[in-house]
Amino acid sequence: MTARVLVLGGTGEARRLAAALADRPGLHVVSSLAGRIADPLLPEGEVRVGGFGGPDGLAAWLRREQVDMVVDATHPFAHRMTTSAARATAEIGVPFLVLRRPGWQAGPGDNWHWAESVPAAASLLADLGERVFSTIGRQELAAFADLDAHWFLARCVDQPEPPLPRRLEIILDRGPFTVDGERRLLRQHRIDVLVTKDSGGDMTAAKLVAARQLGLPVVVVCRPPAPDVPVVETVEEAVAWLETLVATRPHAG
Structure with a gap:
């Protein structure tokens, strides 16, 4: 049967x-x-x-x-x-x-800051930089909506809906991504800090390597x-x- x-x-x-x-x-x-x-x-x-x-x-x-x-x-x-x-x-x-x-693990040269939630991640940004690259997806960008002192580059698969940060540029794309491509993206947009979730896996890990190579801090949201x-x-x-x-x-x- x-x-x-x-x-x-x-x-x-x-x-x-x-x-x-x-x-x-x-x-x-x-x-x-x-x-x-x-x-x-x-x-x-x-x-x-x-x-x-x-x-x-x-x-x-x-x-x-x-x-x-x-x-x-x-x-x-x-x-x-x-x-x-x-x-x-x-x-x-x-x-x-x-x-x-498995979740991602910080390695030598990484400057990671762990956050228990996306709102907690938002609260860390004031001390880490003005220009933020967000890869947390489209559904939780509202946590950054009141951070007018920051500029955001958000990469999502689909278009996000309000409320959204006032200073925002959106990229619609999905992995896998390459380290070279992520490094170019970070440099092109003069990113100061990366915000991501501990998704794990290889498809989107290139951004972490690129951030390490460029000496950028990374805010990592913990898994539930x-x-x-x-x-x-x-x-x-x-x-x-x-x-x-x-x-x-x-x-x-």
Whole structure:
């Protein structure tokens, strides 16, 4: 009997997981995207787009679709989705795994300043420089809206909505980025300080290397705490977790 797997996606890891599972016997995979990006990169296989309506809505959807396993491969800062999925799967007894890439680690030559939130990051800027490069995404730029003494360069996938900083230039782009390209960008806009989230991964890490090379401070927003559930860091580990569950199902074989 085929096992139905829901992959909560939107990341490169989620797309790689869907690809890795596409031809696996005994598995039917549905990838779910939140629908917040106008032109998302779609994974292989069946895809649904849109929210579930909180943990109760997700639990009802899982029951209705007879889902056997859930892998949360959302962005490390998609805290609400992860929390909802943990509650919904616990409520109905569906195995749940979080696939989360490792966070970034400061190295020699880095000048990092950790912040517990985006508003906390905004409060650090007064002592670090006037010209700010923000890569926190479009949804939380409001935290900088009152910082009229600063000039912001914000890179987003989609156009942000007000409230926004008064002195703002927007770049619409998505990774992967190169160190050379990021260094040119920082120099071209005479950036004093970079603000980013601890997203981890290689696709957007080039900006950190470029900032180090140019001696620029970096404000790094900490990840939200993960729920008390199984967590793996690689697609291969997630595939192994799923295969073990399939092999040990009572009706397997």
